[in-house]
Amino acid sequence: MSFFDLLQELRKGEPDISKAAKAIKILGWICLVGAVWNYVLFYIGPFDQDPFNLPPDFPYIALVSLSLLGGLFLLSGRGINASEPWGKKLAQLGVLLMIGLIIGFSSFMLSMKQISGFREEIPLFFGVFMIIFIAQFGLPAYFGIRYLGRLPVNENNYAGPAYRPVAARQAEGSGRRRNNTTTEKQYKEALFPFGVLGTFAVLLAVPLAGIMIVTKYSDPEIIPFLFFPLFLLVFVGPALYNRSESSFEKERAPVATYTGGGSMFLFNGSWPFFRLLVYADGVELRVMFHRFFIPYDKMDDLPEKIGFFSSGVQFKSNLPGVPSSIRFYGFGSKKVLEMVKGQRTKYMAANNVLDKKRVSA
Structure with a gap:
């Protein structure tokens, strides 16, 4: 699926619960892997040295923020799969937080004095970055939030699931996994x-x-x-x-x-x-x-x-x-x-x- 195919699907595609849940879960795992990667990379790479000189609390901030965001996406994916209203709301919130996290991290990197030998050119670089970012991530995020809003939900929000024995639920889940x-x-x-x-x-x-x-x-x-x-x-x-x-x-x-x-x-x-x-x-x-x-x-x-x-x-x-x-x-x-x-x-x-x-x- 190309970039324009993705935009077309998000803009005019028929909302699909299984596709949306899968995509949101993938984003969740990407965030979790990114959290571990940024934490480990700080200690195995020269990012605490010139020319990067990242602060010592960077790996902890990256680990916590990305882990929380990944958990939010995984939880919302479960809600979407169950057609729960809160599922798509959490997913929309997660998309907004992810965009904010990317912009915040980029702004932080561009504002660091240690890597600012080209300080006068930073506004130009930041402007070019924002144009590319809006085109590559902002548009899909905007249409993705609207796509999530069109997902069907279970209107009977107050009806709880009927009780079923744990053994029966486990057997059904195991059979479904084998069939899949x-x-x-x-x-x-x-x-x-x-x-x-x-x-x-x-x-x-x-x-x-x-x-x-x-x-x-x-x-x-x-x-x-x-x-x-x-x-x-x-x-x-x-x-x-x-x-x-x-x-x-x-x-x-x-x-x-x-x-x-x-x-x-x-x-x-x-x-x-x-x-x-x-x-x-x-x-x-x-x-x-x-x-x-x-x-x-x-x-x-x-x-x-x-x-x-x-x-x-x-x-x-x-x-x-x-x-x-x-x-x-x-x-x-x-x-x-x-x-x-x-x-x-x-x-x-x-x-x-x-x-x-x-x-x-």
Whole structure:
């Protein structure tokens, strides 16, 4: 999902409780991971030295503030999932607090005397930052708050849940988790359990932490020798893994394959991070050690053509474990769209014929 797809979804999309709850929970985990990251990074990196000279209470402020914000998002996600009015109210409050936290932290960093050798240029830098920030975060936050406000809620706020034995609730929850896991495996395959965005963050964070440790506790001259293996890990590794055979490919032969870039929820990648495999019964999209299979009969209608301002082919679905919108773009996107539409038309026509035969029999 590109930036403009996200804005379009938030502005005019039909409110979806499950999507909203999932997105809010992801924000919650991002805040919690960010809290630990900022706390640990202060001690393993040279941030208490020139030119940063962060105050000694910075890691504690970051840990507490981000942890509280993450907990607020996780709690609101549960409320949204249960269609409770307080769930979306807490989520809206969390979005506002997150925007305020980002602006406050940026203002604090730009106002520090220790890193202000270019003090005269700070107003210009801050102005440019605010323009970029409003475009990248302010607009999605504004429309996101409005989207949350449109979510349906349980009007019967005073009716409490009926009592059920603990054993029955545990058995039901365990069965639901097993069913969800089984269903997800039909459409999703992943090497790491962090999601696409989480996997990308880990691939960046682990090498960065290693460089910080070497910079502070070892000889910084060996850092250039680390860049090549880190480059292979972060950029070459995912592209090579995209070419390895998946469980979906073992069961069917690709009609066509394409390598390019794409986007989905909070993640954008250029060539060659995305790979598209077109099958006779669906498409498979590979990115960042994840594989998603979308059958043609569970895919939303594709656009008739790619417009002048459109970027690639957008695949929309509502499958467990699969992002609701994945956009793939590459060289010859129009040919990609024609190929997918042709295979989908054949598949749907064949299924209609089979259905008619069953009815007549």
